[in-house]
Amino acid sequence: MAKTKSDLLQGTLDLLILRTLELEPMHGWGISQRIQQISEDVLQVNQGSLYPALHRLEEQGWITASWKTSENNRQARYYQLTKKGRDQLAEEKANWLRLSAAVARIVGVA
Amino acid sequence: MGKLRSIFRYLFRRKHFENDIDRELQYHIERQTELNMHHGMPPAEARRQAALTIGGMEPLKDNCRDARLGRAIEVLAQDLRYGLRVLRKNPGYSLAAILTLALGIGANTAIFSLVYGVFLRPLPYRDGAQLIVLNQTVGADKDDAGFSPIEIAAYTRQNHTMQGVVEHHQMSFLLMGKDMAERVQTSVVSVNFFDVLGVKPLLGRTFLPSDDDRRAGAVLVMSYKYWRSHFHGDTSIVGRVFTMNNIPHTVIGVLPPVPQYPAESDVYMPTWQCPARSNSRNIANVNFRLIDVVFGRLKPGVTVERARADLEVVSRQTQAAHPEGYTGLSHFAVTAQPLKFDLTRHARTPFLILLGVAGFVLLIACANVANMMLARLLKLERELALRSALGAGRGRLMHQLLTESVLVAVSGGLLGLLVAPLALRVLVGFAEEFTTRAAEVRIDGPIQIFALALSLATGLLFGLAPAFARWDQMESLHQGGRSTANRGRQTLRAALVVAQVSVSFVLLIGAGLMIRSFSKAAREDPGFNPARLISMRASLPLFRQTSVEPFRKGITDLARQVREVAGVESAAITSVAPFAKVLLAQGPTHNEFEIEGQPLVAGQPVPTVDGRVVDFGYFEVMRQPLLEGRTLNDHDTESSLPVAVINSTMARHHWPNQSPIGRRITPDHGKTWFTIVGVAGDAREYGLDHKTLDEIYTPMRQNGGFGNVLLVRTAGDPRRMIPLVESAIHKINPYIALDQVSTVEDLEYESMASPRLMTILLGLFAALAVLISASGIAAVMALTVRQRSHELGIRMALGAARRSILAMVVKQGLVLAGTGAMVGAAGAIVLARLLTALLYDTSPRDLATFGAVSALFVGVAAIACLIPAMQVTAIDPLQALRRD
Numbered sequence: 001m002a003k004t005k006s007d008l009l010q011g012t013l014d015l016l017i018l019r020t021l022e023l024e025p026m027h028g029w030g031i032s033q034r035i036q037q038i039s040e041d042v043l044q045v046n047q048g049s050l051y052p053a054l055h056r057l058e059e060q061g062w063i064t065a066s067w068k069t070s071e072n073n074r075q076a077r078y079y080q081l082t083k084k085g086r087d088q089l090a091e092e093k094a095n096w097l098r099l100s101a102a103v104a105r106i107v108g109v110a
Numbered sequence: 111m112g113k114l115r116s117i118f119r120y121l122f123r124r125k126h127f128e129n130d131i132d133r134e135l136q137y138h139i140e141r142q143t144e145l146n147m148h149h150g151m152p153p154a155e156a157r158r159q160a161a162l163t164i165g166g167m168e169p170l171k172d173n174c175r176d177a178r179l180g181r182a183i184e185v186l187a188q189d190l191r192y193g194l195r196v197l198r199k200n201p202g203y204s205l206a207a208i209l210t211l212a213l214g215i216g217a218n219t220a221i222f223s224l225v226y227g228v229f230l231r232p233l234p235y236r237d238g239a240q241l242i243v244l245n246q247t248v249g250a251d252k253d254d255a256g257f258s259p260i261e262i263a264a265y266t267r268q269n270h271t272m273q274g275v276v277e278h279h280q281m282s283f284l285l286m287g288k289d290m291a292e293r294v295q296t297s298v299v300s301v302n303f304f305d306v307l308g309v310k311p312l313l314g315r316t317f318l319p320s321d322d323d324r325r326a327g328a329v330l331v332m333s334y335k336y337w338r339s340h341f342h343g344d345t346s347i348v349g350r351v352f353t354m355n356n357i358p359h360t361v362i363g364v365l366p367p368v369p370q371y372p373a374e375s376d377v378y379m380p381t382w383q384c385p386a387r388s389n390s391r392n393i394a395n396v397n398f399r400l401i402d403v404v405f406g407r408l409k410p411g412v413t414v415e416r417a418r419a420d421l422e423v424v425s426r427q428t429q430a431a432h433p434e435g436y437t438g439l440s441h442f443a444v445t446a447q448p449l450k451f452d453l454t455r456h457a458r459t460p461f462l463i464l465l466g467v468a469g470f471v472l473l474i475a476c477a478n479v480a481n482m483m484l485a486r487l488l489k490l491e492r493e494l495a496l497r498s499a500l501g502a503g504r505g506r507l508m509h510q511l512l513t514e515s516v517l518v519a520v521s522g523g524l525l526g527l528l529v530a531p532l533a534l535r536v537l538v539g540f541a542e543e544f545t546t547r548a549a550e551v552r553i554d555g556p557i558q559i560f561a562l563a564l565s566l567a568t569g570l571l572f573g574l575a576p577a578f579a580r581w582d583q584m585e586s587l588h589q590g591g592r593s594t595a596n597r598g599r600q601t602l603r604a605a606l607v608v609a610q611v612s613v614s615f616v617l618l619i620g621a622g623l624m625i626r627s628f629s630k631a632a633r634e635d636p637g638f639n640p641a642r643l644i645s646m647r648a649s650l651p652l653f654r655q656t657s658v659e660p661f662r663k664g665i666t667d668l669a670r671q672v673r674e675v676a677g678v679e680s681a682a683i684t685s686v687a688p689f690a691k692v693l694l695a696q697g698p699t700h701n702e703f704e705i706e707g708q709p710l711v712a713g714q715p716v717p718t719v720d721g722r723v724v725d726f727g728y729f730e731v732m733r734q735p736l737l738e739g740r741t742l743n744d745h746d747t748e749s750s751l752p753v754a755v756i757n758s759t760m761a762r763h764h765w766p767n768q769s770p771i772g773r774r775i776t777p778d779h780g781k782t783w784f785t786i787v788g789v790a791g792d793a794r795e796y797g798l799d800h801k802t803l804d805e806i807y808t809p810m811r812q813n814g815g816f817g818n819v820l821l822v823r824t825a826g827d828p829r830r831m832i833p834l835v836e837s838a839i840h841k842i843n844p845y846i847a848l849d850q851v852s853t854v855e856d857l858e859y860e861s862m863a864s865p866r867l868m869t870i871l872l873g874l875f876a877a878l879a880v881l882i883s884a885s886g887i888a889a890v891m892a893l894t895v896r897q898r899s900h901e902l903g904i905r906m907a908l909g910a911a912r913r914s915i916l917a918m919v920v921k922q923g924l925v926l927a928g929t930g931a932m933v934g935a936a937g938a939i940v941l942a943r944l945l946t947a948l949l950y951d952t953s954p955r956d957l958a959t960f961g962a963v964s965a966l967f968v969g970v971a972a973i974a975c976l977i978p979a980m981q982v983t984a985i986d987p988l989q990a991l992r993r994d
Binding site: 028029047048051052056058061065070074075076077 | 133163
């Protein structure tokens, strides 16, 4: 049975990236893989929006980037949450929970 | 901080940034390829699929760059560079655009500074908005009645709405130092005058309540201007003693350089020091209304309306207590208005007209630049279409055109700021004719912000014009930029030109009306001969004199001695010189009188007349013709029958179709009867643009007053005679102070200063507007010719005569101009009415003006069309056909 794939809601990509980076610093490809795995292939990250999003988050000062040796022994650009990023993540999480609870109530699931 | 570093890195460590993106995306593709191979794809296919997940590499990188703040700055810098390059490449276009805007913005900045300084800038006094001016008026025309000391005391003590009430009247006294005698304009004021205005002294102190006392000794406060000009800013002036009215006066302070209200004076003194104001008989007389200005400061939160009602109550109480002061006064009323309004009431109409006109000129300039912008856009069409096809977003292109127009506008604005001070110097002189606030006009912070905002706004306004004009990129490419099909844009350009032409037409009508009115006024006969005539006021150093007799004798002797001076033909005495500044400022007086045999009827207006006190020989020196009877002579003395000469307007007014000679009139309800012995021609003493009023001339020795103005008719150049006459008088008595010395021709010229300046300004603006519109028409026609050269070439190849093609092009231009002129004429009929107050003997719908302006316009438009149309003749049919 094929799993239904969902498009990412506007703005949720930022939340997903920040949440992924909360666990450990990661490079762009790793982030997309991680999101796909954890969502059990429901969420597919479009590469065309992932990298601009990473640049945007860096410009906001929520994440920083640095070159590090990756798990397959090559140089990769690793992203890391900053203190500001952690605060932002907490806020976005709370927003998301409020939003999804509200949607769930209307849809009649909860 | 992090953001700044990031912007810096983006702009100046660009290589690192690009390198990072490349390596990052490279890494992504490698990992994806490995993953794909792990799922069993052959290597080539794995790599292809991996690249596909990324999509277009360049757009993705561009999106990453767009996420950076530095990007916006980079784009702006690019556009600016490109804009500057374009402007440099089209110097004609750029110069025309920048210069038109500079003129438009410069003119607007200058006029706005004027309006701001006069109307908007807060008064330079503490809480200026609380200051109100009181007025007592009589008669249906609301003539100023002035105030008597009794009335002022009542308003001061009995009002409930004001914190302070102060009075002011101006006298002219002799100030005598060790070796000098000078006539000084003296403000006689309440001791709390400066406290109510909120003016602090620059040196020393202003008046204290204790100065309001004879025993404290007489004191003076000097104006800043007088102190600078006569004492060179000497700080030891405080404490110096001068003699005035024969008693010592001590200077106690100097005012700061604030505009003086209500009048410019040299020195200020408390009321008791003015002999007329402090005379005990005058103080007790409610009819002694010497004081012309009374103002006060409202208590916090009190409105002008409440103060008015309050003042009316007080006035009714005074009228009940002193009924003798109000018998025979019709329509007596008291009112009040904000000081600011009072200071600027004469300036309102001319300034607002100028502001409107300057705004119009700027609009025309904007339309012109928008038009040039559209023309440029047409030339660029192919380039833009190409760039658009290659993927440049429409927003990006708009951004770039907008940058270019803002660049032009801001350059124009900065240049305009350089032009403005020059224009302002002329304008301040103009403003001084209307208000004392002109001294406060300058270009400072708020004005510069205004100018820059104005240029930004115009930049955006005409930068948006291309946005109205949509371009179809494919069509443009196909047509090879020959674009004959974009009718929309042609219509827009035509509409812009029509709008320009119509606005310029309105301005030209306004200027035309002013010129016509001015030339009509300037051609008026003054009714006397001002050539070779000098006027000067002579003040005799006579003090402690309680009667006018010594003054009369002194001035009569002086006139006789002046007649002996070599180069003087004749001399006479009058109370005020024709066209004198004081005369123009104060306007005619309305002295009530009764005609023998025509008793006053209650409810009917009392006849009034403006009067001069003159000496015998006056009409002869003035060369004012005598129409009937005789002039005044030296047999008209205290002991002979009182006589008067009237002017012909008065004669026609009261004795139509009959002779007034021998009729008698009385100014004092029958106590004195003056017999009319002569009728003189009308003289326009209040300025050539003022119709003559009823005028009466009475001999100095019979009417209880005296004149101190000498009129001297010279044989040669009057300007050269002035110093000779002055030194002759000072040889007779060095303590005679002479002021208001001028030739009457100069006074006549100055009396027309404000209509002359208004005419010149409107004329200049209209000329500017016409010039800009003409260049607009020419530009549009030039473009039409260029665009249609292909079609015109075919026509010529098919045998059309060049002349008929020329005519066709010119006709097209004239249709535009004609349409604009018609719209303009309709607008002018509506708008010219605003000028009515400034026009002399000219209807705002004056046919001659409309006709002349239309003719001028057609001529200018024809020339503007003809120049580009001439290019038609340069078209080589073969070339035109072959051209791309």
